[in-house]
Amino acid sequence: MSCQLPALLPDYDLNDSEAGMKILEELTQNVHQIQQLVLEEIITRNAHTEYLKGFLNGQCDMQGFKNKVPVVNYEDIKPYIERIANGDSSNIISAEPIIELLTSSGTSGGQPKMMPSTAEDLHRKTFFYNLLVPVMNKYVDGLDEGKALYLLFVKPETKTPSGLMARPVLTSYYKSSNFKNRPFDRFNVYTSPDETILCSDSKQSMYCQLLCGLVQRQDVLRVGAVFASAFLRAIKFLEDNWKELCSNIRAGCVSDWITDPSCRNVVSLILSDPNPELADLIEHECSSESWEGIIKKLWPRTKYIEVIVTGSMAQYVSTLEFYSGGLPLVSTMYASSECYFGINLKPLSKPSYVSYSLIPNMAYFEFLPVNKNHEDGIRDVQCNGVCKENCSDHVETVDLVDVKLGQYYELVVTTFTGLYRYRVGDILMVTGFHNKAPQFRFVHRRNVVLSIDTDKTNEEDLLKAVTKAKVIVESLGFLLIEYTSYADTSSIPGHYVIFWELTSKGSNHLPVLDTKLMEQCCSVVEASLDSVYRRCRRKDNSIGPLEIRVVQHGTFDALMDFCVSQGSSVNQYKTPRCIKSGEAINILDSRVVGRFFSQNAPPWEPV
Ligand code: AMP
16 A cells, blocks of 8 residues: 555645644544554655665565664764765655755754755645644634734754755744745734844844834734743843834834845835834833733733743743733644644643644654653663663554553654654653544653753753863862752843852862852853853843852752652752752752852854
8 A cells, every 4th residue: 555645745725724623633533544654655765765774674664664673862863964964865864855954952962953854844844834723713713803923033054064954943944935925815914024034133033023013013913932932032122122112113214223124125114104103102011110911011902922831931931921911822833853743732721731732644653651750761761861772672662542641751753854763852741632643741851951942951961061160160179069050030031040069178168259260160161051052142142141159068958958858768869950949949049159140152153
């Protein structure tokens, strides 16, 4: 039996919401059949790639797939990706030509991971985006009677030695004709002209998008960004720039520093006439002492805020609620550079109840069971974070239709773009089913301890960075006894805080610390973190200066006492390298004797 792609990406009338919902019903009813077709299609197409030939001997062997093809981590496939980046033919992993590499926010050796992408995959993503529309229309009426203020941005891109484009998945999508020619004439109307989204200067882009959003405030029915962190950054930008934005609206012309020609042209058209009444109104709202509910005040017709608030973004929910004035927070989708995974079929559910239904025609999905006490389980299946040769060969995976309610799993994908049984690194929990399609809550990313924006810092990264920095204080006769960290998001942008307990060699007394040296320690930690952190910090300004808080002697003993009082076993106690509990943070904070901030953003170059 062979299958043609049109069956896997069915056509329907995009302006017919019912037809869209019907497709979703079919996809979620026929999960087993579709998953089999997807696997068959992928194997049939790619059996002769060097990668699959190595395991399947050129056979279209569906039965043998799980026995013979290993479950892999990025490190296992990195040599193939690097060969393609350096000019080898892409058919070493994919029969379809790989047209670009998508730089993921996950890193390997400090550099972004690169995921293969094909021309056809753009259509798969478009199919996925189109499915979001009938879902939203089902729950919110009248979305076609106005516009969406979406703050969308492109990020820097580079070329690999062979000339392939390397860039983040959303940058690739926004620059594609699929985005430009997006369907739903009445639904997908954005206040941001494409020129402002595609402007590579993020400050000009932000300014112009906010300006256009303010001028068209009466049309706005929904606001949003991809991640909560980006949306809050926009609010902060508005706090810093509303006076200038108002003066542009009052005068009917855009500030001189907007020099990107296409941005300037398109914004000038929208601004066209002086509008002192609107400027007064915005000034009145923005000069209010509290910005509580500012979104509703500035954009009074807004029905919801569309931002991802699951996973590491959950830390922003309360801040968003403060600014939103009680609007629903909608996380529509779960996706990655590897593949787009799932859709939230109940978009108005509260952030902590959000689940995603994996869409079975996107990829072939498998699941590595993770113990109920999932942290331990993750360590078990992970071989302590390093997948030794063959270590995952023997791990039994479960199919999409066989996952069990309440169980934790790590997601493994086989994509149409050359990834085979690839561990995404996300831990998910099954919360229910829509038809036959399981729904998953995003639990957390394997290993990650700190995250503010798209950065993902794990324990090893943190240890490496701290080890480099502590050399500075050790040379002065101090010892770093203990450290831990947390992501402080009480201000925008958030920043990493590292608590250090220091002592002088041979005594418990801590002499006065030299500010310059401690600031240098902060900078060394930042410079040692991976390139996604450094890009967010230096280029996107989405992470603030890293802070070291030095705590008094005995603080980490107090932390241990607290953890033990909360149920940790004394025998197995290990200092947590990242603290989430507010009470634990208070224990540390109440013993702080010095606070130091990095004075320089770390160097960053596009890879
Ligand atoms: P990237 O490959 O850089 O696009 O990052 C993809 C990763 O972001 C996923 O593997 C998840 O860890 C995280 N992510 C994406 N969408 C969501 C979501 N809706 N909720 C929580 N985490 C998400």
